[in-house]
Amino acid sequence: MQNQFEVDVTKIRNDARTQMEQGPVTKTYGADRERLIEVLNQVVATEVVCYLRYSQHAIAATGIDRAQVAAEFTEHAQEELQHGLWAAERVSQLGGSPDFDPATLRERSHTDYVTTDESDLKRMLQENLVAERIVIATYQEMIRWIGESDPTTRRLLEKILEEEEEHADDLTDLLGL
Known part of the structure; x- marks a missing residue:
């Protein structure tokens, strides 16, 4: 015989009323919330740095293939910014403060801000x-680390990861690899 699904709705209702100030974080939340907020703020920093790098490259690019490459960089920049905003919103939902401090973005980012010769x-x-x-490798590690402890954050990172893989595929195509 399979396990029957049972839930104590009365207890859940009482907990919901007495712990309203905790917002969406309930007793059943399984992750290390403080550490996850730190990790998500690393995601915020990483995505903002990626947004800035892609934007700089889109504007600075010159050469015969500039239009196509700059358009791709601009599209990726917009998506990177959206990823950062999604991560920041999740930080807020978890009761933390999203960290957009420009003074610490580089040190918290997993990627570098690299400028190149405008014609290269x-x-x-x-x-x-x-x-x-x-970011693909680090987000995969984050997803494994989160596991089942925070399905909402895991799904968010999986969504971002999917777009990052698409970016890598686009860049591979443009490089002819």
Whole structure:
């Protein structure tokens, strides 16, 4: 015989009323909330640095393939900014403060802010591909670390990861790899 699903609705209702100030974080929340907030603020920093790097590359790029490459960089920049905002919103939902402090972005970011010669589109593409590969690897590790302890954050990171993999694929195509 399979396990029957049972839940004490009365207890859940009482807990919901007495612990309203905790917002969406309930007793059943399984993650280390404080550490997860730190990790998500690293995601915020990483995504903002990626946004800035892609934006700089889109504006600075020159050469015969500039229009196509700059358009791709601009699209990726917008998506990176959205990822950072999603992570910041999750930090807030968990009761933390999103950290957009420009003074510490670089040290908290998993990727580097790399500028290149404006005519070296290949190097721009390579530097952005390296950054995408870094975030793919680190976000995969975060997802494994979270496991089942916070399904909402895990799904958020999986959504971001999917877009980061698409970015890497786009850059690989542009590089002809």
